[in-house]
Amino acid sequence: MTVTTSYRRVATSTLNGVACSANSNCITVTVNDLTPGSIAADQTICSGGDPAGFTSVAATGSGTITYQWQSSTTGCNGTFSNIAGATLATYDVPSGLTVTTSYRRVATSTLNGVAVQLNCITVTVNNLTPGSIAADQTICSGGDPAGFTSVAATGSGTITYQWQSSTTGCNGTFSNIAGATLATYDVPSGLTVTTSYRRVATSTLNGVACSA
Numbered sequence: 001m002t003v004t005t006s007y008r009r010v011a012t013s014t015l016n017g018v019a020c021s022a023n024s025n026c027i028t029v030t031v032n033d034l035t036p037g038s039i040a041a042d043q044t045i046c047s048g049g050d051p052a053g054f055t056s057v058a059a060t061g062s063g064t065i066t067y068q069w070q071s072s073t074t075g076c077n078g079t080f081s082n083i084a085g086a087t088l089a090t091y092d093v094p095s096g097l098t099v100t101t102s103y104r105r106v107a108t109s110t111l112n113g114v115a116v117q118l119n120c121i122t123v124t125v126n127n128l129t130p131g132s133i134a135a136d137q138t139i140c141s142g143g144d145p146a147g148f149t150s151v152a153a154t155g156s157g158t159i160t161y162q163w164q165s166s167t168t169g170c171n172g173t174f175s176n177i178a179g180a181t182l183a184t185y186d187v188p189s190g191l192t193v194t195t196s197y198r199r200v201a202t203s204t205l206n207g208v209a210c211s212a
Contacts, residue, residue, distance in 0.1 A: 004031045034061035034109045036116040037089075044124040046210035050095035051123045056105070058089045063111025072102045076120035080104060093123060100125045128155035128203040130212035131183075144189030150199070152183050153212075157205030166196045174198060 009024040037057040045051050059065045069086035072078040080102075083091070091103070102122045108115040131153040139145055153159050163180035166172045174196075177185070185197070202211040 001029065001031055002033070005029050030062070030112070034063075034065075034107065034114050034116050035059060036105075036107045036118045039103070039105055039118055039121055042122050042124070044126055044206040044208040045097065046208065047098050047125050047127045048096055049125075051093040051097060053092045054090065054103070054121065056090050059107035059116070061107070061109040061111070061114070063109035063114075066108050066110070068106045068108070070104050070106060072104075072120075073099050076102045076104075076122065078102070097123060097125060098127070124156075124206060126156045126203055126205040126208055126210045128159075128201060128210050128212050129153060130199075130201045133197070133199055139191065141192050142190050145187040145191060147186045148184065148197070150184050153201035153203070155201070155203030155205075155210070157203040157208075157210075160202045160204070162200045162202070164198050164200060166198075167193050170196045170198075172196070 006026050006028045008026045010021055011024065012019050012021045014020075037059040039054050039056045041055070043051055059067070067087055067089055069083045069091045070080035071083055072080045089105075091105070093101075093103070100122065102120050104120045105118040106115055107118065131151040133148050133150045135149070137146055153161070161181055161183055163177045163185045164174040165177055166174040183199075185199070187195075187197070200211055202209050204210075
């Protein structure tokens with residue numbers, strides 16, 4: 001049923017060929033036509049980042065509409081919990097998100113308490129652990145540094161590397177080393193200037209690149 005409809009019963013008594021009719025009282029089935037609206041869209045952020053505000057279309061219905069936003073860290077088919085204080089038509093996820101989280105909005109009409117859930121959207125967190133390199137060493141001018149030891153980076157997306165160097169110390173200005181894009185790097189022999197090195201790891205997921 002999609003339309004509010006009233007009903008009554010007509011009773012007829014037939015005696016000696018004479019039919020007499022009477023109507024019952026009237027009852028009404030009220031249809032609360034609640035349309036939940038929509039929210040959009042899935043997005044990917046770097047760990048600790050600030051998701052973009054969700055776009056939304058307000059719910060419409062026969063009664064007064066109220067909202068409750070919910071979140072789940074177990075996916076759109078997982079268990080959702082209410083977000084405290086999130087009772088507006090729109091919701092802005094606070095910055096600092098470190099776990100992939102799904103969101104939905106529940107719209108409730110005060111007319112007979114009908115509630116409808118919206119579509120689910122997911123903020124995917126592109127986590128990145130940069131790994132490590134070691135260790136400081138001292139060489140004679142023009143010598144050949146020992147190869148660096150390294151622990152590979154791990155992340156949610158595809159990992160790429162860029163090695164950088166600085167002749168002004170670890171707090172100085174670093175520049176990319178041309179062609180140095182592997183997980184490991186071997187400094188060429190002949191080094192004559194004290195040089196600092198670091199490795200930048202980048203995880204790319206859904207077109208979003210996060211570096212550390």
